[in-house]
């Protein structure tokens with residue numbers, strides 16, 4: 001029954017539905033407008049006595065009450081938890097705030113978690129869902145471009161460690177992803193650009209026709225034209241679904257989604273989380289990885305310059321920063337390139353201390369392989385301000 005307080009809301013319009021095919025862990029990604037407020041969006045989810053919306057102090061005031069209202073016909077209790085905002089809070093302390101909320105509100109092993117926010121909220125809520133009572137269902141409700149095109153899909157959940165990004169986490173799939181494109185209209189411009197980095201990423205690793213489309217439609221994307229955003233989210237999710245469907249736990253292929261991340265994660269950790277946005281690290285990291293690909297004879301110079309122009313036009317940095325020194329004796333007075341190398345050795349793709357890079361080839365394919373430290377250091381020096 002509709003509660004007395006329920007206001008009539010616009011009917012949601014699903015523009016595209018992308019399936020992620022993982023056997024019994026399969027789920028749909030719904031992409032559309034006015035989805036958040038429409039109770040019909042939330043039909044067919046696991047039944048429970050309670051739901052918990054996890055959001056943050058920025059997104060909560062914008063959207064939490066609307067989601068809570070739309071969920072009320074489905075769950076007798078709909079709780080809301082607001083976390084502090086920012087990459088610096090992707091920590092154990094924030095994770096514990098989620099567990100505190102779940103336990104203090106009597107949530108049981110059927111409680112459904114809703115991650116309402118960007119990738120930080122999504123990664124932490126997913127990790128909390130994987131752990132609470134050894135696993136409760138969760139739904140991704142991404143509200144940044146980055147989260148709609150990437151982080152809400154595929155089940156990587158994590159928190160950061162001061163020594164490395166996303167170092168503590170789990171693979172744990174959501175039961176549904178709902179991308180309401182309308183939420184992107186309130187996103188700060190810097191965050192929109194950060195999301196474009198992950199959109200651009202899909203071109204060189206998998207789909208050069210999509211890269212052409214992004215180039216042609218970049219002004220429309222930056223102007224937030226709904227049709228352009230809808231296609232960017234849809235095509236990105238299709239590519240990610242295809243890759244994750246073949247390699248859920250990154251035994252091999254999935255690592256291509258890490259293009260730009262080996263350098264990018266070093267920048268994020270090396271400057272202190274939140275100084276550069278994740279998407280900014282990825283944008284600049286793709287430039288570095290492309291230059292390394294060129295030095296290894298995999299990518300032609302004009303293709304590198306094309307990528308640099310696109311990353312720049314998306315409003316992202318194309319020159320790397322000087323990183324801060326780490327703590328401890330082995331960190332003092334390290335030259336910048338050595339500090340990058342030190343941080344990259346912690347990367348999850350590294351094997352027996354050998355850093356693995358996602359490199360790109362002219363044909364629009366990615367390869368994952370090592371490279372000599374001296375060459376990597378030369379590329380870093382050439383790329384850094």
Ligand SMILES: NC(=O)c1ccc[n+]([C@@H]2O[C@H](COP(=O)([O-])OP(=O)(O)OC[C@H]3O[C@@H](n4cnc5c(N)ncnc54)[C@H](O)[C@@H]3O)[C@@H](O)[C@H]2O)c1
Nearest residue numbers: 058118119120121143144146147150151156183186187278
């Ligand atoms: N799990 C994965 O596969 C995956 C993939 C890519 C990135 N990530 C992770 O995602 C994180 C980055 O995500 P992000 O770029 O979404 O950052 P974020 O979660 O920090 O969100 C960016 C900012 O935008 C605000 N915001 C969110 N939605 C808004 C809206 N609609 N209107 C106004 N403000 C809004 C947030 O409060 C925040 O200040 C990183 O931690 C990264 O490691 C994970």
Ligand SMILES: O=C(O)C(=O)C[C@@H](O)[C@H](O)[C@H](O)COP(=O)(O)O
Nearest residue numbers: 150154156165166254257258261348
């Ligand atoms: O889904 C993946 O796989 C990715 O690599 C997507 C990346 O954009 C994302 O930043 C991811 O969290 C990085 O994974 P990590 O394993 O390097 O932490």
Ligand SMILES: [Zn+2]
Nearest residue numbers: 198261278282
């Ligand atoms: Zn990423």
